Amino acid sequence: AQKITQTQPGMFVQEKEAVTLDCTYDTSDQSYGLFWYKQPSSGEMIFLIYQGSYDEQNATEGRYSLNFQKARKSANLVISASQLGDSAMYFCAMRDDILTGGGNKLTFGTGTQLKVEL
């Protein structure tokens, strides 16, 4: 079963507006972590924000915030005041099975292509 679901293959937003990128996940673990990455056309995956399953407050990093709804198993990314440079692919990812070692194995969704327009 797919662990990370991103249902929006593409999104458009006007410059300076806010946009929400959806992500739902599936895990039976109680301890897990959720990540968002940005991939511009250059190819490099850039870390944006992290939310731990036990974190009581929603994570924020500058213009990025994570709307974490644990009961609904959703971890949506909110980008405020969109900029042209925000145009990129955005990936939601999860690390479960946290208590075992052996590397931080992330499972990724299929991504959302965001286009910021003037």
Next chain:
Amino acid sequence: ETGVTQTPRHLVMGMTNKKSLKCEQHLGHNAMYWYKQSAKKPLELMFVYSLEERVENNSVPSRFSPECPNSSHLFLHLHTLQPEDSALYLCASSQDDTAGPEKLFFGSGTQLSVL
């Protein structure tokens, strides 16, 4: 100098060729990863090395052979590939800490085309 460097950026090879992808991290991390990114598919984890030992081989065909000579370097040796192996191959590193998940730092990838 970026944290994770991959070479080459682009590679075109025939099905009978042998080539290698190289990854180097300058972040002092102890875990390194190979991911495959195909169009319209999620990133697929291929291999994980933690403390220079392979801890994950995610059912990857034997025509892909990883090598991790030290904690800073990771290679992916390729031989007799198939056209469906054409993809972006991403290397990543992290600090493996069982106290909690750590973010991965990625390179820019090698765009591989198999003819």
